[in-house]
Amino acid sequence: MKKSILLFIILGILVFIACSNSTTNKSKITDNQPINDTRKPKKTPSENFKKYWYAGEAEITSYELEQARYGEIRKGTSVLIYVTEDFLPKEQVKADDQYSKNIPVLKLNATKKFNTGIYPYSIMQSTFYPVADNRHAIKVSSSMQEWCGHVYAQLNNRKEFEVLSHSYFENEADQQFKLEKTTLENEIWTKIRINPKGLPQGEIQVIPSFEFCRLKHKEIKAYKARASLQKGDTTNIYTLEYSELERSISITFTNTFPYEIQGWSETFISGFGVNAKQLTTKATKISKIKSAYWGKNSNNDEVLRTKLKLK
Numbered sequence: 001m002k003k004s005i006l007l008f009i010i011l012g013i014l015v016f017i018a019c020s021n022s023t024t025n026k027s028k029i030t031d032n033q034p035i036n037d038t039r040k041p042k043k044t045p046s047e048n049f050k051k052y053w054y055a056g057e058a059e060i061t062s063y064e065l066e067q068a069r070y071g072e073i074r075k076g077t078s079v080l081i082y083v084t085e086d087f088l089p090k091e092q093v094k095a096d097d098q099y100s101k102n103i104p105v106l107k108l109n110a111t112k113k114f115n116t117g118i119y120p121y122s123i124m125q126s127t128f129y130p131v132a133d134n135r136h137a138i139k140v141s142s143s144m145q146e147w148c149g150h151v152y153a154q155l156n157n158r159k160e161f162e163v164l165s166h167s168y169f170e171n172e173a174d175q176q177f178k179l180e181k182t183t184l185e186n187e188i189w190t191k192i193r194i195n196p197k198g199l200p201q202g203e204i205q206v207i208p209s210f211e212f213c214r215l216k217h218k219e220i221k222a223y224k225a226r227a228s229l230q231k232g233d234t235t236n237i238y239t240l241e242y243s244e245l246e247r248s249i250s251i252t253f254t255n256t257f258p259y260e261i262q263g264w265s266e267t268f269i270s271g272f273g274v275n276a277k278q279l280t281t282k283a284t285k286i287s288k289i290k291s292a293y294w295g296k297n298s299n300n301d302e303v304l305r306t307k308l309k310l311k
Contacts, residue, residue: 042132043195052258053106053131058083061288062308063263067114068279069121069215071271076114076121077310078283080261081293082193083107087128092139092156104131105138106190112211119147125211129190133198136161137187142210153210153220157181161207163220172217182222185209185240185249192238192251193259199238201227206240208247216268218245231255235262246278260288 045053058081065076086095086102095102105128112123121144128139141154149168156162161179165172182205191199205222213220226241232255239250247268254260263284270279286309296304305311 042134045131046257048257049131049194053082053084055290057290057292058294059258059288059290060293060308061261062286062310063283064286065112065114066280066282067112067121068266068268068270068281069114069116071275071277071279073279073281074114074116074121076112077286078110078112079308079310080189081109081111082190084131085128087138089138092128103138105129106131106194108190110189116146121146123211125186125209127184127186127190129187129194131194133191133195136181137184137190140184140186140210142186142214144211144214151214153214155184155210165220167214169217172214179207179221182207185212188238188240189251189261192253192261196229196236196238196253196255196259199227199229201229203227206242208242208245209249212247212266212268216245261285 061080063078063080065078067074067076083106085105085107086098087093087105088095088099089101089103108125108127108129110125110127112121114121123142123144125142126140127137129137136157137155138157139155141152143152144150151165151167151169151172153163153165156164161181163175163177163179165175167173183200184207186207186209188199204225204227206225206227207220207222208218210220212218223242223244226239226243228239228241230237230239234255235252236255237250237252239248241248245268247266249264249266251264252262254262263282265283266281267278268281269276271277287307289304289307291304293304
């Protein structure tokens with residue numbers, strides 16, 4: 001009888017240990033997996049996609065820019081640089097090596113350069129969007145420099161959106177906060193290149209671009225927007241209209257792969273006080289090249305800027 005009881009106790013202990021190990025292992029596996037925001041199955045890249053985006057080159061497109069700032073239109077240039085990368089899900093930075101947990105992303109570095117009178121503006125926004133097209137952008141960052149100072153904002157997609165913002169303005173200063181997950185305007189530009197048919201439409205909640213929020217000193221949060229897709233013979237136009245912000249933005253792109261961005265327009269109230277007026281920022285495509293630009297850093301490589309018609 002005593003042997004039976006002892007055997008029963010031992011079996012119970014073994015079962016408990018096994019269950020504990022099973023739970024721990026499951027927890028570890030879950031922690032290493034990226035959060036699937038939309039709960040949709042992963043999108044498998046087509047052969048055309050692989051051939052275009054995994055050729056060891058970036059797509060670089062230059063645009064003539066008419067930028068509304070301080071109630072006037074400023075001449076400048078914009079460049080969109082798209083390239084695929086391996087991304088680390090936990091650290092949320094580019095992976096230096098090949099790991100099984102790496103997340104393939106399509107990265108967009110969107111730059112703008114223009115002058116306001118005597119002093120220049122330089123703006124760059126980076127978006128890291130999963131090629132699998134199964135959740136929101138993993139990371140978005142934005143920096144802006146001009147002679148008054150510079151600002152920086154970063155969003156990391158974890159259990160919630162984690163936002164970090166730094167600014168030389170007193171009412172913005174240093175901030176750190178969390179937001180519920182929703183559509184990011186910054187991610188629209190990368191989703192177009194992967195799956196434009198999946199673009200959200202109708203009345204939706206959208207976090208406007210970090211560029212707009214900082215230029216207009218608007219709170220970084222979700223705003224109600226009307227999203228629509230207008231289809232044409234060769235190009236489509238995707239539009240977001242924010243009634244509360246008195247702003248709209250329209251992106252024109254080719255309706256066949258690789259869905260190239262042909263240009264965009266953004267209408268909003270520019271300027272402050274008596275100088276405030278509704279103006280439209282416009283960008284028109286100049287030229288496009290594909291290049292492994294990170295290795296093109298000698299003086300002789302400046303000829304590539306000539307091809308892009310950049311000074």
